[in-house]
Amino acid sequence: MKIIKNMQNFLLDQDYYIDIFNNCLHVYYYQTLNTLTDNLIELKLKEFNLIIEGENLTVNSMDNHEILIKGLINSLRFVR
Amino acid sequence: MKHYLKIKINTKDKSKVLLKLNNIGVDIKNIEYLREALVCDILSNDLKRVKKYLFSYKLEIIDDKGFYKLIKELKKNILLVVGLVFSVLIFLILTNIIVKVNVIHQDKEIRQILTDALEEAGVKPLSFKKSYQEYEQIITNIKNNYKDKIEWLEIEVKGMVINVRVEKRIITNQTVPKDYCHIVAKKSGIVKKILTRKGVALVSINDYVNKDDILISGEIKVGEEVKDNVCSDGEVMGEVWYKASANIPLEYQEANKTGKWRFNFLVNDGLKDTLILKRRIKDSEIEKKELFKVLGYTFYIAKEYEVKRETKSYSTNEAINKATEEIFAKLKLKSQDTDKIISQKVLQKSVNNGNLYIEMFFSIEEQIGEVKEYTLEMEDDRVDKVNN
Numbered sequence: 246m247k248i249i250k251n252m253q254n255f256l257l258d259q260d261y262y263i264d265i266f267n268n269c270l271h272v273y274y275y276q277t278l279n280t281l282t283d284n285l286i287e288l289k290l291k292e293f294n295l296i297i298e299g300e301n302l303t304v305n306s307m308d309n310h311e312i313l314i315k316g317l318i319n320s321l322r323f324v325r
Numbered sequence: 326m327k328h329y330l331k332i333k334i335n336t337k338d339k340s341k342v343l344l345k346l347n348n349i350g351v352d353i354k355n356i357e358y359l360r361e362a363l364v365c366d367i368l369s370n371d372l373k374r375v376k377k378y379l380f381s382y383k384l385e386i387i388d389d390k391g392f393y394k395l396i397k398e399l400k401k402n403i404l405l406v407v408g409l410v411f412s413v414l415i416f417l418i419l420t421n422i423i424v425k426v427n428v429i430h431q432d433k434e435i436r437q438i439l440t441d442a443l444e445e446a447g448v449k450p451l452s453f454k455k456s457y458q459e460y461e462q463i464i465t466n467i468k469n470n471y472k473d474k475i476e477w478l479e480i481e482v483k484g485m486v487i488n489v490r491v492e493k494r495i496i497t498n499q500t501v502p503k504d505y506c507h508i509v510a511k512k513s514g515i516v517k518k519i520l521t522r523k524g525v526a527l528v529s530i531n532d533y534v535n536k537d538d539i540l541i542s543g544e545i546k547v548g549e550e551v552k553d554n555v556c557s558d559g560e561v562m563g564e565v566w567y568k569a570s571a572n573i574p575l576e577y578q579e580a581n582k583t584g585k586w587r588f589n590f591l592v593n594d595g596l597k598d599t600l601i602l603k604r605r606i607k608d609s610e611i612e613k614k615e616l617f618k619v620l621g622y623t624f625y626i627a628k629e630y631e632v633k634r635e636t637k638s639y640s641t642n643e644a645i646n647k648a649t650e651e652i653f654a655k656l657k658l659k660s661q662d663t664d665k666i667i668s669q670k671v672l673q674k675s676v677n678n679g680n681l682y683i684e685m686f687f688s689i690e691e692q693i694g695e696v697k698e699y700t701l702e703m704e705d706d707r708v709d710k711v712n713n
Contacts, residue, residue, distance in 0.1 A: 278347040281340040304343055308352040 260291045269305075270297060270314040270321075278304075278312065286314055296322040328369040329354065329390035335383040339363045342379065349378050366390055421454050421620050424485040435493055438474065442467045448480075448487060456621040457595030505701070506556040508541035508694040510534045514563035517690055524557025534563065540694050554701065561694035564667060569655050570684040571648040575676065576638045580610060585631040593623045606631045641681075645674070648683040656687060665690050 262273035272288060272295065279294070280287035281304065286297045302316035336342050342363055346353055351371045357364040364387065367375060376384060389397045399406055426443060428436045443449065446463045455463070460480045468475055477492035508524065516532045524541040528534055540561045545553040590601040591613050598613070606629045613625035639647060666689050673684040 278344060281344050281347075283340075303356065303358055304353075305356055306354045307343075307347060307356075309350045 263295070265318070265321075268315060268317060270318060271311065272314070273311045275310070275312055278307070283316075288312065292325065294324040296320075296324060298322070326392060328393050329366040330369050330372060330386050331355075331364065331366050331388040331390060332372075332375070333359075333385050333387050334363045334365075334379060335361060336363060337361055342382065345378060346375065349374055351375055417620065419485070422485060423448065423452055423454055423487050424450055426450060426487045426489065428489045428491065430491045430493065432493055435474065435491060438471060439467070439478075439489055439491060442470065443487075443489065454482060454487075454621060456618070456623070504556065504698070505543045505554040506696050506698045507539045507543050508557050508559055508561060509697045510536055510538045510540055510561070510563070510693050511695040512536055512563070512565050512693050514565035514693050516540070516561060516563050516693075518560070518562035520560045522558040523555055524559065526559070528561075534693070543699065556696075556698075559694065560692060562690055563693035564688055564690055565693065567656060567687045567689060568672070568684065569652045569687065570673075570682065571651040571655070573639070573644050573648045573651065573681045573683070575644055575679050575681055576636055578634050579637050580632040580634050582610070583631045583633050587629045589627045589629050591625040591627040593625065595621060595623075598625075600627070605629065608632055608634065639681075644681040645671075645683060648681060649685070652683070652685055656689075 260274060264271040264273075272290075275288040275290050275295070277289045278286070279289055283302055284298060284300060286302050286304075288295045288297070297314060297318060298320045299316050299318040302314060302318070305313040305315045307313065334342055339358055343353070343356070346367075351374065352368050354366040372386075388394060426440065426448060428439045428443075430436055430439075443463070446466065448455065448460075448463065460482075464478050464480060468478055472494075473496065474494055475491060476494040479490045481488040481490065513535050514533075516528050516530055516534060519526050519528065519530065519540070521541050524543050525545060526541050528538070528540050534540065541557040541559045543555050543557040544551050545555060585606065587605045589605070589611075591598050591611070592601055593599075598611075600611075608631065609629040610632050611627050611629055613627040616624045616626055618624070666687055668688045670686045671683060672686050673682070675682050
Protein backbone atom coordinates (compact mmCIF):
# COMPACT_ATOMS: atom_id res chain seq x y z
CA MET A 246 0.00 0.00 0.00
CA LYS A 247 2.91 2.31 0.73
CA ILE A 248 4.19 1.77 -2.77
CA ILE A 249 0.87 2.98 -4.20
CA LYS A 250 0.94 6.03 -1.91
CA ASN A 251 4.51 6.84 -2.97
CA MET A 252 3.60 6.50 -6.60
CA GLN A 253 0.59 8.75 -6.12
CA ASN A 254 2.81 11.31 -4.44
CA PHE A 255 5.27 11.12 -7.29
CA LEU A 256 2.67 11.32 -10.04
CA LEU A 257 0.45 13.88 -8.34
CA ASP A 258 3.23 16.19 -7.34
CA GLN A 259 0.91 19.17 -6.86
CA ASP A 260 0.11 21.60 -4.06
CA TYR A 261 -3.44 20.35 -4.03
CA TYR A 262 -5.71 18.07 -5.98
CA ILE A 263 -9.51 18.04 -6.04
CA ASP A 264 -11.70 15.24 -7.44
CA ILE A 265 -15.46 15.46 -7.81
CA PHE A 266 -17.51 12.36 -8.59
CA ASN A 267 -21.02 10.98 -7.79
CA ASN A 268 -21.86 13.39 -4.96
CA CYS A 269 -18.37 12.96 -3.56
CA LEU A 270 -15.53 15.39 -3.23
CA HIS A 271 -12.03 14.17 -2.64
CA VAL A 272 -9.45 16.75 -1.63
CA TYR A 273 -5.76 15.95 -1.43
CA TYR A 274 -3.27 18.06 0.50
CA TYR A 275 -5.64 20.24 2.51
CA GLN A 276 -4.14 21.92 5.53
CA THR A 277 -6.96 22.27 8.04
CA LEU A 278 -10.62 21.58 8.35
CA ASN A 279 -12.06 24.91 9.52
CA THR A 280 -15.80 24.36 9.49
CA LEU A 281 -17.90 21.23 9.41
CA THR A 282 -21.69 21.36 9.31
CA ASP A 283 -24.43 19.60 7.32
CA ASN A 284 -24.60 22.44 4.81
CA LEU A 285 -21.11 23.89 4.78
CA ILE A 286 -17.58 22.59 4.95
CA GLU A 287 -14.59 24.90 4.84
CA LEU A 288 -11.13 23.60 4.11
CA LYS A 289 -7.91 25.57 4.17
CA LEU A 290 -5.57 24.74 1.32
CA LYS A 291 -2.15 26.24 0.61
CA GLU A 292 -3.29 29.27 -1.42
CA PHE A 293 -6.99 29.60 -0.70
CA ASN A 294 -9.91 28.44 1.37
CA LEU A 295 -12.29 25.95 -0.26
CA ILE A 296 -15.90 26.47 0.75
CA ILE A 297 -18.26 23.61 -0.06
CA GLU A 298 -21.96 24.28 0.21
CA GLY A 299 -24.67 21.66 -0.13
CA GLU A 300 -27.07 19.42 1.73
CA ASN A 301 -26.40 16.50 4.05
CA LEU A 302 -22.66 16.96 3.77
CA THR A 303 -20.74 14.32 5.67
CA VAL A 304 -17.11 13.40 6.00
CA ASN A 305 -16.59 9.79 5.00
CA SER A 306 -12.85 9.44 5.60
CA MET A 307 -10.05 11.76 6.48
CA ASP A 308 -6.44 11.93 7.51
CA ASN A 309 -3.80 14.66 7.71
CA HIS A 310 -3.65 15.22 3.97
CA GLU A 311 -6.80 14.06 2.34
CA ILE A 312 -10.51 14.13 3.00
CA LEU A 313 -13.51 12.50 1.34
CA ILE A 314 -16.78 14.42 1.59
CA LYS A 315 -20.15 12.96 0.59
CA GLY A 316 -23.46 14.70 0.10
CA LEU A 317 -25.39 16.84 -2.30
CA ILE A 318 -22.87 19.50 -3.33
CA ASN A 319 -24.40 22.72 -4.59
CA SER A 320 -21.40 24.97 -4.88
CA LEU A 321 -17.65 25.17 -4.46
CA ARG A 322 -16.00 28.48 -3.79
CA PHE A 323 -12.34 29.39 -3.75
CA VAL A 324 -11.71 32.27 -1.37
CA ARG A 325 -8.25 33.80 -1.67
CA MET B 326 0.37 -3.98 8.56
CA LYS B 327 -1.99 -1.27 9.69
CA HIS B 328 -4.29 -2.34 12.47
CA TYR B 329 -7.64 -0.57 12.26
CA LEU B 330 -10.25 -0.64 15.02
CA LYS B 331 -13.92 0.10 14.62
CA ILE B 332 -14.95 2.49 17.38
CA LYS B 333 -18.19 4.08 18.46
CA ILE B 334 -18.20 7.58 19.95
CA ASN B 335 -21.43 8.63 21.63
CA THR B 336 -22.16 12.22 20.76
CA LYS B 337 -24.89 14.46 19.46
CA ASP B 338 -22.49 16.95 17.90
CA LYS B 339 -20.69 14.74 15.45
CA SER B 340 -19.11 17.63 13.56
CA LYS B 341 -17.41 18.83 16.71
CA VAL B 342 -15.96 15.42 17.36
CA LEU B 343 -14.73 15.13 13.78
CA LEU B 344 -13.11 18.56 13.96
CA LYS B 345 -11.39 17.57 17.18
CA LEU B 346 -10.15 14.35 15.64
CA ASN B 347 -8.98 16.29 12.60
CA ASN B 348 -7.10 18.72 14.81
CA ILE B 349 -5.11 15.97 16.41
CA GLY B 350 -4.37 14.47 12.99
CA VAL B 351 -6.06 11.10 13.40
CA ASP B 352 -6.54 8.92 10.35
CA ILE B 353 -10.30 8.18 10.19
CA LYS B 354 -11.98 5.88 7.70
CA ASN B 355 -15.54 4.68 6.95
CA ILE B 356 -17.35 7.24 9.07
CA GLU B 357 -20.97 6.33 9.80
CA TYR B 358 -23.37 8.84 11.27
CA LEU B 359 -25.80 7.27 13.73
CA ARG B 360 -28.49 9.22 15.57
CA GLU B 361 -26.49 9.82 18.71
CA ALA B 362 -23.16 8.33 17.82
CA LEU B 363 -20.39 8.28 15.34
CA VAL B 364 -18.88 5.02 14.17
CA CYS B 365 -15.53 5.03 12.40
CA ASP B 366 -12.31 3.12 11.85
CA ILE B 367 -9.15 4.44 13.44
CA LEU B 368 -5.63 3.09 13.72
CA SER B 369 -4.97 1.17 16.92
CA ASN B 370 -1.91 3.39 17.46
CA ASP B 371 -4.16 6.45 17.53
CA LEU B 372 -6.55 5.00 20.12
CA LYS B 373 -4.61 6.29 23.11
CA ARG B 374 -4.56 9.87 21.71
CA VAL B 375 -8.23 9.73 20.78
CA LYS B 376 -9.14 8.55 24.29
CA LYS B 377 -7.04 11.34 25.77
CA TYR B 378 -8.59 14.14 23.66
CA LEU B 379 -12.12 12.81 23.79
CA PHE B 380 -12.03 11.94 27.48
CA SER B 381 -15.46 13.46 28.05
CA TYR B 382 -17.08 11.25 25.41
CA LYS B 383 -18.13 7.68 25.84
CA LEU B 384 -15.96 5.64 23.48
CA GLU B 385 -16.19 1.93 22.86
CA ILE B 386 -14.30 -0.45 20.60
CA ILE B 387 -16.80 -2.40 18.53
CA ASP B 388 -14.61 -4.57 16.39
CA ASP B 389 -11.22 -5.26 14.82
CA LYS B 390 -10.74 -4.88 11.09
CA GLY B 391 -9.14 -6.97 8.36
CA PHE B 392 -6.46 -9.50 9.21
CA TYR B 393 -6.61 -8.73 12.93
CA LYS B 394 -10.33 -9.43 12.93
CA LEU B 395 -9.59 -12.80 11.40
CA ILE B 396 -6.93 -13.49 14.03
CA LYS B 397 -9.32 -12.42 16.77
CA GLU B 398 -12.06 -14.67 15.41
CA LEU B 399 -9.61 -17.55 15.13
CA LYS B 400 -8.44 -17.02 18.70
CA LYS B 401 -12.05 -16.92 19.84
CA ASN B 402 -12.80 -20.19 18.08
CA ILE B 403 -9.43 -21.80 18.64
CA LEU B 404 -10.90 -25.14 19.66
CA LEU B 405 -13.09 -25.30 16.59
CA VAL B 406 -10.21 -24.30 14.31
CA VAL B 407 -7.79 -26.80 15.83
CA GLY B 408 -10.48 -29.48 15.68
CA LEU B 409 -11.19 -28.68 12.05
CA VAL B 410 -7.52 -28.69 11.05
CA PHE B 411 -6.95 -31.87 13.01
CA SER B 412 -9.93 -33.62 11.41
CA VAL B 413 -8.84 -32.53 7.92
CA LEU B 414 -5.38 -33.90 8.67
CA ILE B 415 -6.82 -37.13 10.00
CA PHE B 416 -9.07 -37.37 6.94
CA LEU B 417 -6.13 -36.78 4.60
CA ILE B 418 -4.00 -39.33 6.43
CA LEU B 419 -6.77 -41.92 6.52
CA THR B 420 -7.63 -41.51 2.86
CA ASN B 421 -3.99 -41.93 1.95
CA ILE B 422 -3.09 -44.85 4.12
CA ILE B 423 -3.10 -48.52 3.21
CA VAL B 424 -4.74 -50.85 5.71
CA LYS B 425 -4.65 -54.06 3.72
CA VAL B 426 -2.84 -55.47 0.71
CA ASN B 427 -4.78 -58.25 -1.03
CA VAL B 428 -2.84 -60.37 -3.47
CA ILE B 429 -5.49 -62.18 -5.47
CA HIS B 430 -4.17 -65.50 -6.74
CA GLN B 431 -4.71 -69.12 -5.79
CA ASP B 432 -1.00 -70.04 -5.84
CA LYS B 433 0.51 -69.54 -2.38
CA GLU B 434 4.02 -69.14 -3.77
CA ILE B 435 2.97 -66.33 -6.12
CA ARG B 436 1.10 -64.62 -3.28
CA GLN B 437 4.19 -64.83 -1.06
CA ILE B 438 6.53 -63.56 -3.80
CA LEU B 439 4.27 -60.60 -4.53
CA THR B 440 3.68 -59.75 -0.89
CA ASP B 441 7.44 -59.68 -0.29
CA ALA B 442 8.14 -57.66 -3.44
CA LEU B 443 5.41 -55.15 -2.61
CA GLU B 444 6.63 -54.82 0.95
CA GLU B 445 10.12 -54.14 -0.34
CA ALA B 446 8.67 -51.43 -2.59
CA GLY B 447 6.87 -49.87 0.39
CA VAL B 448 3.36 -51.14 -0.40
CA LYS B 449 2.39 -52.63 2.94
CA PRO B 450 -0.30 -52.13 5.58
CA LEU B 451 -0.09 -48.88 7.56
CA SER B 452 2.00 -47.13 4.93
CA PHE B 453 1.08 -44.23 2.66
CA LYS B 454 -0.42 -44.84 -0.74
CA LYS B 455 1.73 -44.16 -3.77
CA SER B 456 1.06 -42.20 -6.92
CA TYR B 457 -0.11 -43.78 -10.16
CA GLN B 458 3.38 -43.45 -11.68
CA GLU B 459 4.99 -45.07 -8.63
CA TYR B 460 2.60 -48.03 -8.88
CA GLU B 461 3.40 -48.32 -12.58
CA GLN B 462 7.12 -48.34 -11.73
CA ILE B 463 6.59 -50.99 -9.04
CA ILE B 464 4.64 -53.16 -11.51
CA THR B 465 7.42 -52.83 -14.10
CA ASN B 466 10.11 -53.69 -11.53
CA ILE B 467 8.24 -56.74 -10.22
CA LYS B 468 7.56 -57.96 -13.75
CA ASN B 469 11.25 -57.57 -14.62
CA ASN B 470 12.41 -59.32 -11.45
CA TYR B 471 10.01 -62.25 -11.86
CA LYS B 472 9.89 -62.58 -15.65
CA ASP B 473 9.53 -66.35 -15.50
CA LYS B 474 6.75 -66.31 -12.89
CA ILE B 475 4.52 -63.31 -13.58
CA GLU B 476 2.69 -62.78 -16.83
CA TRP B 477 0.49 -59.84 -15.90
CA LEU B 478 0.10 -57.69 -12.82
CA GLU B 479 -2.34 -54.98 -11.83
CA ILE B 480 -2.51 -52.84 -8.70
CA GLU B 481 -5.97 -51.52 -7.90
CA VAL B 482 -6.47 -48.96 -5.15
CA LYS B 483 -9.89 -49.37 -3.58
CA GLY B 484 -10.26 -46.98 -0.67
CA MET B 485 -7.78 -48.05 1.96
CA VAL B 486 -7.28 -51.49 0.44
CA ILE B 487 -4.83 -52.37 -2.30
CA ASN B 488 -5.94 -55.23 -4.53
CA VAL B 489 -3.17 -56.85 -6.50
CA ARG B 490 -4.33 -59.01 -9.38
CA VAL B 491 -1.79 -61.29 -10.93
CA GLU B 492 -1.60 -63.79 -13.74
CA LYS B 493 1.00 -66.52 -13.44
CA ARG B 494 3.30 -67.13 -16.38
CA ILE B 495 2.87 -70.61 -17.79
CA ILE B 496 5.84 -71.50 -19.93
CA THR B 497 4.70 -74.03 -22.51
CA ASN B 498 7.12 -73.56 -25.37
CA GLN B 499 10.34 -74.57 -23.71
CA THR B 500 13.20 -74.30 -26.12
CA VAL B 501 13.75 -77.92 -26.90
CA PRO B 502 16.34 -78.61 -29.50
CA LYS B 503 14.71 -79.26 -32.83
CA ASP B 504 15.36 -82.59 -34.47
CA TYR B 505 15.27 -81.84 -38.16
CA CYS B 506 14.90 -78.48 -39.83
CA HIS B 507 15.45 -76.60 -43.05
CA ILE B 508 16.18 -72.95 -43.55
CA VAL B 509 13.40 -71.76 -45.88
CA ALA B 510 12.76 -68.44 -47.60
CA LYS B 511 10.24 -66.30 -45.77
CA LYS B 512 10.06 -63.87 -48.69
CA SER B 513 10.70 -63.98 -52.41
CA GLY B 514 13.94 -62.38 -53.54
CA ILE B 515 17.44 -62.78 -54.96
CA VAL B 516 20.01 -64.50 -52.76
CA LYS B 517 22.94 -62.20 -52.03
CA LYS B 518 24.86 -63.93 -49.22
CA ILE B 519 24.79 -67.44 -47.73
CA LEU B 520 26.40 -68.57 -44.52
CA THR B 521 25.93 -72.29 -43.81
CA ARG B 522 26.82 -73.57 -40.36
CA LYS B 523 24.97 -76.86 -40.57
CA GLY B 524 23.16 -78.54 -43.46
CA VAL B 525 23.48 -78.29 -47.23
CA ALA B 526 22.98 -75.04 -49.13
CA LEU B 527 20.61 -75.65 -52.04
CA VAL B 528 20.80 -72.18 -53.55
CA SER B 529 23.65 -70.06 -54.91
CA ILE B 530 24.29 -66.35 -54.90
CA ASN B 531 22.07 -64.40 -57.39
CA ASP B 532 19.51 -67.28 -57.50
CA TYR B 533 15.89 -66.10 -57.44
CA VAL B 534 13.95 -67.85 -54.67
CA ASN B 535 10.24 -67.95 -53.94
CA LYS B 536 8.64 -67.88 -50.52
CA ASP B 537 8.93 -71.25 -48.71
CA ASP B 538 11.74 -72.51 -50.98
CA ILE B 539 14.35 -74.53 -49.06
CA LEU B 540 17.56 -72.52 -48.88
CA ILE B 541 19.66 -74.71 -46.56
CA SER B 542 18.47 -78.29 -46.33
CA GLY B 543 18.64 -80.47 -43.24
CA GLU B 544 18.99 -83.61 -45.35
CA ILE B 545 22.57 -84.79 -45.90
CA LYS B 546 22.60 -86.66 -49.18
CA VAL B 547 25.25 -88.71 -50.86
CA GLY B 548 24.15 -89.03 -54.45
CA GLU B 549 20.39 -89.51 -54.26
CA GLU B 550 20.47 -91.33 -50.96
CA VAL B 551 19.69 -89.49 -47.73
CA LYS B 552 22.45 -90.39 -45.30
CA ASP B 553 21.47 -88.23 -42.39
CA ASN B 554 19.02 -85.55 -41.22
CA VAL B 555 20.12 -82.55 -39.15
CA CYS B 556 18.70 -79.25 -38.01
CA SER B 557 20.29 -76.87 -40.49
CA ASP B 558 21.77 -73.63 -39.26
CA GLY B 559 22.87 -70.58 -41.20
CA GLU B 560 21.99 -67.17 -42.52
CA VAL B 561 20.73 -66.22 -45.95
CA MET B 562 20.64 -62.58 -47.01
CA GLY B 563 18.51 -61.68 -49.98
CA GLU B 564 17.47 -58.70 -52.04
CA VAL B 565 13.76 -58.05 -51.60
CA TRP B 566 11.54 -55.29 -52.94
CA TYR B 567 9.05 -53.02 -51.31
CA LYS B 568 6.63 -50.39 -52.47
CA ALA B 569 5.65 -47.70 -49.96
CA SER B 570 3.76 -44.44 -50.09
CA ALA B 571 3.24 -41.35 -47.94
CA ASN B 572 0.97 -38.33 -47.93
CA ILE B 573 2.47 -35.10 -46.61
CA PRO B 574 0.56 -31.83 -46.17
CA LEU B 575 2.50 -29.03 -47.86
CA GLU B 576 1.50 -26.52 -45.17
CA TYR B 577 2.47 -26.81 -41.51
CA GLN B 578 2.35 -24.66 -38.39
CA GLU B 579 5.49 -23.44 -36.67
CA ALA B 580 5.34 -22.04 -33.13
CA ASN B 581 7.89 -19.34 -32.30
CA LYS B 582 8.40 -17.96 -28.81
CA THR B 583 7.87 -14.20 -28.67
CA GLY B 584 9.96 -13.75 -25.52
CA LYS B 585 6.98 -12.85 -23.31
CA TRP B 586 6.43 -15.24 -20.43
CA ARG B 587 4.60 -15.50 -17.13
CA PHE B 588 5.04 -17.63 -14.04
CA ASN B 589 2.37 -20.09 -13.04
CA PHE B 590 2.02 -23.16 -10.89
CA LEU B 591 1.00 -26.57 -12.03
CA VAL B 592 -0.24 -29.68 -10.27
CA ASN B 593 -0.22 -33.19 -11.64
CA ASP B 594 -2.55 -35.75 -10.09
CA GLY B 595 -0.85 -38.62 -11.84
CA LEU B 596 -2.99 -38.38 -14.93
CA LYS B 597 -3.02 -34.83 -16.14
CA ASP B 598 -1.49 -31.42 -15.56
CA THR B 599 -3.71 -28.66 -14.18
CA LEU B 600 -2.70 -25.00 -13.95
CA ILE B 601 -3.28 -23.56 -10.47
CA LEU B 602 -3.47 -19.90 -11.49
CA LYS B 603 -5.53 -18.61 -14.39
CA ARG B 604 -3.75 -18.87 -17.73
CA ARG B 605 -2.46 -15.38 -18.44
CA ILE B 606 -1.20 -15.93 -21.96
CA LYS B 607 -3.73 -17.15 -24.49
CA ASP B 608 -1.51 -19.03 -26.92
CA SER B 609 1.37 -20.42 -24.95
CA GLU B 610 3.68 -23.35 -24.45
CA ILE B 611 4.44 -24.49 -20.92
CA GLU B 612 7.78 -25.54 -19.47
CA LYS B 613 7.69 -26.96 -15.95
CA LYS B 614 10.10 -27.73 -13.14
CA GLU B 615 9.21 -30.02 -10.25
CA LEU B 616 8.91 -28.38 -6.83
CA PHE B 617 7.66 -31.11 -4.52
CA LYS B 618 5.44 -34.15 -4.25
CA VAL B 619 2.76 -34.61 -1.64
CA LEU B 620 0.09 -37.29 -1.25
CA GLY B 621 0.42 -38.44 -4.84
CA TYR B 622 0.27 -34.92 -6.27
CA THR B 623 3.30 -33.36 -7.92
CA PHE B 624 3.62 -29.58 -7.83
CA TYR B 625 5.57 -27.75 -10.49
CA ILE B 626 6.62 -24.19 -11.11
CA ALA B 627 5.70 -23.46 -14.69
CA LYS B 628 6.64 -20.85 -17.22
CA GLU B 629 4.06 -19.93 -19.84
CA TYR B 630 5.88 -18.82 -22.96
CA GLU B 631 3.84 -16.87 -25.45
CA VAL B 632 4.10 -18.36 -28.91
CA LYS B 633 3.21 -17.00 -32.28
CA ARG B 634 2.07 -19.66 -34.69
CA GLU B 635 2.95 -19.19 -38.30
CA THR B 636 1.68 -21.23 -41.18
CA LYS B 637 4.60 -22.23 -43.36
CA SER B 638 4.81 -24.39 -46.42
CA TYR B 639 7.39 -26.94 -47.51
CA SER B 640 9.22 -26.51 -50.75
CA THR B 641 8.83 -29.48 -53.10
CA ASN B 642 12.28 -30.83 -52.15
CA GLU B 643 11.62 -30.43 -48.43
CA ALA B 644 8.26 -32.21 -48.82
CA ILE B 645 9.91 -35.07 -50.72
CA ASN B 646 12.58 -35.39 -47.99
CA LYS B 647 9.90 -35.38 -45.30
CA ALA B 648 7.85 -37.99 -47.16
CA THR B 649 10.95 -40.13 -47.68
CA GLU B 650 11.70 -39.99 -43.93
CA GLU B 651 8.13 -41.10 -43.22
CA ILE B 652 8.41 -43.94 -45.72
CA PHE B 653 11.71 -45.06 -44.15
CA ALA B 654 10.02 -45.12 -40.75
CA LYS B 655 7.19 -47.24 -42.19
CA LEU B 656 9.72 -49.53 -43.82
CA LYS B 657 11.58 -50.03 -40.55
CA LEU B 658 8.32 -51.19 -38.98
CA LYS B 659 7.55 -53.48 -41.90
CA SER B 660 10.97 -55.05 -42.17
CA GLN B 661 12.95 -55.18 -38.94
CA ASP B 662 15.73 -57.25 -40.51
CA THR B 663 16.57 -54.49 -42.93
CA ASP B 664 20.31 -54.27 -43.32
CA LYS B 665 20.79 -51.83 -46.12
CA ILE B 666 18.90 -50.13 -48.90
CA ILE B 667 20.41 -51.15 -52.21
CA SER B 668 18.39 -48.75 -54.34
CA GLN B 669 15.34 -46.53 -54.19
CA LYS B 670 13.20 -44.87 -56.83
CA VAL B 671 10.24 -42.49 -56.80
CA LEU B 672 7.43 -44.22 -58.70
CA GLN B 673 4.74 -41.58 -58.43
CA LYS B 674 4.58 -38.03 -57.14
CA SER B 675 1.53 -35.79 -57.18
CA VAL B 676 0.07 -32.78 -55.34
CA ASN B 677 -3.59 -33.02 -54.43
CA ASN B 678 -5.61 -30.70 -52.15
CA GLY B 679 -2.42 -29.25 -50.65
CA ASN B 680 -0.98 -32.71 -49.94
CA LEU B 681 2.02 -34.29 -51.58
CA TYR B 682 1.47 -37.95 -52.41
CA ILE B 683 4.62 -39.92 -53.08
CA GLU B 684 5.05 -43.60 -53.90
CA MET B 685 8.51 -45.15 -53.76
CA PHE B 686 10.14 -48.41 -54.66
CA PHE B 687 12.91 -49.84 -52.50
CA SER B 688 15.33 -52.67 -53.06
CA ILE B 689 16.60 -53.86 -49.68
CA GLU B 690 19.09 -56.44 -48.55
CA GLU B 691 17.74 -58.37 -45.57
CA GLN B 692 17.61 -61.71 -43.82
CA ILE B 693 15.25 -63.94 -45.77
CA GLY B 694 15.91 -67.34 -44.20
CA GLU B 695 13.84 -68.80 -41.37
CA VAL B 696 14.00 -72.12 -39.57
CA LYS B 697 11.25 -74.61 -40.45
CA GLU B 698 11.03 -77.92 -38.64
CA TYR B 699 10.17 -81.13 -40.44
CA THR B 700 9.64 -84.79 -39.64
CA LEU B 701 10.85 -87.66 -41.80
CA GLU B 702 7.26 -88.49 -42.85
CA MET B 703 6.66 -84.89 -43.90
CA GLU B 704 9.88 -84.94 -45.91
CA ASP B 705 8.87 -88.22 -47.68
CA ASP B 706 5.50 -86.66 -48.62
CA ARG B 707 7.26 -83.57 -49.97
CA VAL B 708 9.66 -85.67 -52.07
CA ASP B 709 6.75 -87.71 -53.42
CA LYS B 710 4.91 -84.54 -54.40
CA VAL B 711 8.00 -83.18 -56.16
CA ASN B 712 8.54 -86.49 -58.03
CA ASN B 713 4.86 -86.69 -59.13
